[in-house]
Amino acid sequence: MFYREAGDFKTSYRDDSQTFPIKFDRYRYYVVLAVAFGIIPFIINDYWANALLLPFLIYAIAAIGLNILVGYCGQVSLGTGGFMAVGAYACYKLMTAFPDVSMFIHVLLAGGITAFVGVLFGLPSLRIKGFYLAVATLAAQFFLVWLFNRVPWFYNYSASGQINAPERDVFGIIVTGPNASAWATYLFCLIFLTVSAIIARNLTRGTTGRTWMAIRDMDIAAEIIGVNPLKAKLTAFAVSSFFVGIAGALFFAVYLGAVEVGEVFGIQKSFLVLFMVIIGGLGSIFGSFAGAAFLVLLPVVLKLIGVDLLGWPTDIVAHLNLVIVGALIIMFLILEPHGLAQLWRVAKEKLRLWPFPH
Amino acid sequence: MLDSSEGYVTEDGRKIGGVVMEMKNITLRFGGVVAIKDISFDIREGEIRAIIGPNGAGKSSMLNVISGFYVPQEGEVWFHGAKRPPMRPYEVAQQGIARTFQNIALFEGMSVLDNVMTGRLSFMKTNIFQQALWKGKAEAEEGENREAVEKIIDFLEIQHIRKTPVSRLPYGLKKRVELARALAAEPKLLLLDEPMAGMNVEEKEDMSRFILDVNDEFGTTIALIEHDMGVVMDLSDRVVVMDYGRKIGDGTPDEVRNNQEVIDAYLGVSHD
Numbered sequence A: 001m002f003y004r005e006a007g008d009f010k011t012s013y014r015d016d017s018q019t020f021p022i023k024f025d026r027y028r029y030y031v032v033l034a035v036a037f038g039i040i041p042f043i044i045n046d047y048w049a050n051a052l053l054l055p056f057l058i059y060a061i062a063a064i065g066l067n068i069l070v071g072y073c074g075q076v077s078l079g080t081g082g083f084m085a086v087g088a089y090a091c092y093k094l095m096t097a098f099p100d101v102s103m104f105i106h107v108l109l110a111g112g113i114t115a116f117v118g119v120l121f122g123l124p125s126l127r128i129k130g131f132y133l134a135v136a137t138l139a140a141q142f143f144l145v146w147l148f149n150r151v152p153w154f155y156n157y158s159a160s161g162q163i164n165a166p167e168r169d170v171f172g173i174i175v176t177g178p179n180a181s182a183w184a185t186y187l188f189c190l191i192f193l194t195v196s197a198i199i200a201r202n203l204t205r206g207t208t209g210r211t212w213m214a215i216r217d218m219d220i221a222a223e224i225i226g227v228n229p230l231k232a233k234l235t236a237f238a239v240s241s242f243f244v245g246i247a248g249a250l251f252f253a254v255y256l257g258a259v260e261v262g263e264v265f266g267i268q269k270s271f272l273v274l275f276m277v278i279i280g281g282l283g284s285i286f287g288s289f290a291g292a293a294f295l296v297l298l299p300v301v302l303k304l305i306g307v308d309l310l311g312w313p314t315d316i317v318a319h320l321n322l323v324i325v326g327a328l329i330i331m332f333l334i335l336e337p338h339g340l341a342q343l344w345r346v347a348k349e350k351l352r353l354w355p356f357p358h
Numbered sequence B: 001m002l003d004s005s006e007g008y009v010t011e012d013g014r015k016i017g018g019v020v021m022e023m024k025n026i027t028l029r030f031g032g033v034v035a036i037k038d039i040s041f042d043i044r045e046g047e048i049r050a051i052i053g054p055n056g057a058g059k060s061s062m063l064n065v066i067s068g069f070y071v072p073q074e075g076e077v078w079f080h081g082a083k084r085p086p087m088r089p090y091e092v093a094q095q096g097i098a099r100t101f102q103n104i105a106l107f108e109g110m111s112v113l114d115n116v117m118t119g120r121l122s123f124m125k126t127n128i129f130q131q132a133l134w135k136g137k138a139e140a141e142e143g144e145n146r147e148a149v150e151k152i153i154d155f156l157e158i159q160h161i162r163k164t165p166v167s168r169l170p171y172g173l174k175k176r177v178e179l180a181r182a183l184a185a186e187p188k189l190l191l192l193d194e195p196m197a198g199m200n201v202e203e204k205e206d207m208s209r210f211i212l213d214v215n216d217e218f219g220t221t222i223a224l225i226e227h228d229m230g231v232v233m234d235l236s237d238r239v240v241v242m243d244y245g246r247k248i249g250d251g252t253p254d255e256v257r258n259n260q261e262v263i264d265a266y267l268g269v270s271h272d
Ligand SMILES: Nc1ncnc2c1ncn2[C@@H]1O[C@H](COP(=O)(O)OP(=O)(O)OP(=O)(O)O)[C@@H](O)[C@H]1O
Pocket: B030, B033, B034, B035, B053, B054, B055, B056, B057, B058, B059, B060, B061, B062, B102
């Protein structure tokens, strides 16, 4: 019974709407932050950064973004890859046009530009819902990839058609290009993830989040009790695309360094992020972290066990990864639509009552 | 006394004010179906106004016209002495008209508290950037509105289910939460579409008491649809009777009860 809320009384409504109302959760949150900011940067190496940490941090930002749209506002989107591409190309154009500006500003602006594009592509959501909206966002996905492939201005007329991230810094610390060190890229992405998560949490616990969820649960009733559907849906598209755009910018500039748009930001990317949200838990910020961690870790762990330990052929292990993800998606959709986050909550519930069953 | 433009005094001594809402010659058609046929009536400040009639009479359609959800083909809606221009339902809500629904329309994925807090949207003035920051304006606003909501939660005696997801509640409590959400808006005019449908006697008594208390304590003007005649006669000051989209009676409960056309409609006398 060491995990408990008894004796942890709230004396004001403000305390009651804290992110972690139970003290134990709050401490664990501070510990995670301390480790992430204070310890990992000192022990990180290139392998850990590139194989696990950077993809996890960046996908978590994308998953938070998509979760706001799908999980909180109930607007299905299959265009995440395309919007990540908008973030990446916006960032590339800014980096090459204004080489002296801090990388921080570039990534933020890339998010802002993606938010604007997201609102444009979100306009159909005012008329269409569900399956039809999904198809419309799918069209956006293909259109955006086609656009970045076909208009040479976007890739600065480079012969390869690729975009390559030049070396850029933040306060003199290099965060992009081959000379960036692992700890710098890690911290750079971590800061974006932390701030994104806090913003997402603040928005979802307050007025804006409630209008999103009202639209998700019953849009007609929501409008009749005073929710402006236009404002609710378009803010969801804007905020969601802002985060997805930041993720795209980081994915290109900090993580990969070079991008061929169809390969990196294709429809598979849209599905991957959507799967993270479903497995992690629709309508949960924590779930976005869990889903990103799970899908980033899974192939690495499978390779470790399957290829390195058991000596299985690589392609078999890669297929196994797909089979497991597919099975999990079906399982979660049928059995637990709130994903890993809900499993975690249930486990905590049990722990709180342990050792007494009721 | 009813004709006085200044209002009237009820049998139990409550003062009823001037006209708050006036429906003028409303006609609403769905294709060939005429749901409302040239109906006029008014609702006065502080009064409990009932709309009754057999199934399919057009009662819910009338509330939907008031809510701005249905746009009548003919007729005018006057609110606070001014003709209401065409507006979206959320704009109507912002004018101070809140409502509940015949088939409960709560947000099933949210807690009771969040559902009721959603009712306070028109009091939320912070913008999205202030909310993203949370500290400062947004947090203060959330706290103030939470306090107002807690009062309503106390008033309706639903403290114990505050944090419960709405989807887990039994029917009777859902109806009560829906009333709480409407009250949270501190409406000038409260529309209730069959607030007691499907309830047992005890729940009906509770709900009647809440409706009377709301009217009494907050002075809220209420228009309600109800099938239970006993309840209607007890609660309401004036009654509109509808049948097949037409208005067949309008007056105090006693007047309406003794109206021959109303008696016929309820006894099912044939319509030709
Ligand atoms: N959206 C709609 N489309 C088509 N017809 C409608 C619509 N809404 C209502 N109607 C029709 O209008 C008429 C009046 O319906 P309404 O729901 O207003 O009746 P009611 O008096 O509330 O009945 P009940 O007591 O059963 O709730 C009915 O014939 C109904 O079929």
